[in-house]
Amino acid sequence: MFDTNVAGRRQEIRVLLAxxxxxxxxxxxxxxxxxxxxVVVGEARSGSEAVALAKTTRPDVVLMDLAxxxxxxxxxxxxxxxxxLGAKVLVLTALPQELQLSEALEAGASGFMQKVGPVEELTRAIRAVADDRLFLDEDAARLMVLLRYRKAGQVDDExxxxxxxxxxxxxxxxxxALGHSxxxxxxxxxxxxxxxxxxxxxLKDRLGLARRPELVRFALRTGIIAET
Structure with a gap:
């Protein structure tokens, strides 16, 4: 799992289910x-409803289904x-895939994990993204590592x-890279x-990177975002 150590936790985390x-x-x-x-502040049955409820309920974290x-x-x-509004999106998926992970991070998601994960991992993920940390479960982290070492030859240069x-x-x-505006x-x-x-x-000029997945991969490979 990847995350970054950021001090300070919220006393109450407002969660929207989508x-x-x-x-x-x-x-x-x-x-x-x-x-x-x-605290669960709302439930959405579609992407459109999730956007609308995010405006009215002001969640700290949105648990987002992709399909x-x-x-x-x-x-x-x-x-x-x-x-x-500062809401962080934690993606829940039935089967993590490289394209899903890349698209979710590009869209601004702060976390990615399987729906079948244990509840302890889910609550840890919610607290992590609420604390402005990037959370990837074991399978998503493995995909990120594969992306990392697929381009191992460029890591030293990076x-x-x-x-x-x-x-x-x-x-x-x-x-x-963590998705902040x-x-x-x-x-x-x-x-x-x-x-x-x-x-x-x-940064775009110096690194040639503009999309968030590229920024995340660069930051992870070079240690700018710590791996723990």
């Missing part, structure tokens, strides 16, 4: 409501993250490139969103 199977939603609600500090009718989980993730980045550039890169990064680093956008453009 899945078209009522039985699964009911089961998740029953499990999560037994966990201290977790929903109408607007699917990937597009719903993109729109929820794009709202800029580490050299990463070593040339300033401390501030590394901070911005890590936060971008320019506004959120500006607040965390006490700079303006415009300044963050300037760093973003500079």
């Amino acid at each position: 899945d078209d199977h009522a039985v699964l939603r009911a089961g998740l609600r029953a499990l999560l409501e037994k966990e201290p500090g977790l 929903m009718p109408g607007k699917g989980g990937i597009e719903a993730t993109r729109r929820i993250v794009g709202l800029g 580490k050299v490139t990463a070593g040339r980045l300033s401390d501030r550039e590394r901070q911005v890169l890590a936060l971008l 320019s506004k959120e990064i500006g607040v965390k680093l006490s700079v303006s969103p415009r300044t963050v956008d300037e760093y973003r453009a500079r």
Whole structure:
């Protein structure tokens, strides 16, 4: 599993469930409501409903199924993250696949795990993404490692490139890889969103990376996002 160590936990985490199977939603609600500090604030049956409820319920974490009718989980993730409300999306999938993982991260998801995982892992994942950490379960992490070592020949060159980045550039890169918006990064680093956008453009020019999956892979391979 990959995550980053960020201090400070929320006292209460608001969770929105997004899945078209009522039985699964009911089961998740029953499990999560037994966990201290977790509050289920709504249930969505489709991607469109998830986006609408994210606006009204202001969740900290959205548990997102990918295979929903109408607007699917990937597009719903993109729109929820794009709202800029700070909601983190934890994708739950029946069978993790490389394309799903890449698309989910590109859309702004902060976590990715199988639906069949133990409840302890699910609650740990919820708390991790709520704390601004990237969470990948064992299978998703394995996919990420395969992507990493498939391009093993470029890792040394990437580490050299990463070593040339300033401390501030590394901070911005890590936060971008974790799915934060320019506004959120500006607040965390006490700079303006415009300044963050300037760093973003500079990183794109220096690294040749623009999409979030590329940023995540680069940050993981070079140690900018710690592996634990």
